[in-house]
Amino acid sequence: MTSVRVPTRRAVVAGMIGAGASLAMPAAPVRAASGGPPPFGTVRHQFTLVQGARPVPPVAIPALAGGALDLTAFKGRLVLVNFWATWCAACRTELPMLDRLAASGRSDLAVVAVSTDRNRAQVAPYVKQLKLRHLAIGFDPGGLVSRVDAAELDTPFALYGMPISFLIGLGGQVEGYMTGEADWLSPEAGGLFDYYASGGR
Template structure:
């Protein structure tokens, strides 16, 4: 008997059967314009919020899950989703697997970077990821808040408005907006939003 939640089982099955066809909207040209009116992407509790004015996300020096220096930066021509999370975040246990599935299915068009803001040692972060069965998602560590923090005196590049929080960075490197809470970017409206920014 399959003990996985039904919606995850269906999505996994669909992805395995259809491959890249799960993302029909990503095959269309991007629609983003200077007036920036993207399609609505929402969950029961949150919706995608546009950041104005839009700013470029510069490369940020962090560390990887093994403690080695790693630079987080947009890849030209690809959307970058930067997910801010922590081991004390219960909702992140649901959000991270969804993002890993997105990375596995749409990795050719979308990069996902999961950034832990934990200040504890990285072994705790590793244990959390093992329990959540996260194996392929690119993980970055930001204990000093270089990329993301809540400080008003010394804010990071990406302000934190809750947890988990996912920023969408366009293929040209601009921070388009963010989605708070757990979000399924493989849902139809999530795909439509990604398609909208695909060439922005």
């Protein structure tokens, strides 16, 4: 039986340093350019396009509310998948924003937040403390769908940093990702969602 390596803080930092490397992506990421989606970013990070990504495979991600989350079940909707951890300071800022986005009533967008914490018992109290009531929250402590060393795992979710958010388009494939906390409630983020919700037009 093959043991599953769990991402550690050191591994995540190493993944951040090596963010420029090609990890599990069929084609090299490219920055948003003219003719593509509208620009969206922060002072430190920009939404980065992924070209040639395969569709996200069906994987049952254990859910905080019980049962499982399947990222392929959101047919006809965009899915913003955020990977986070309780030890991540930027995550504490970004998660409430994502919770408000999930409650915004945007019917063409689902928001899923997946914890990478190894200790699952820490997650529920943390979620309660931040008063997250609208996010679909899952667990991925063993790297079921996300890995720092993603070259060893057949996944479109490489943890280049923490937090990191991936946008899955209407076709069920990753369109791009954003490392670090971002203002997902901004008009710029709304423009990004509008672009992909309209099929990239």
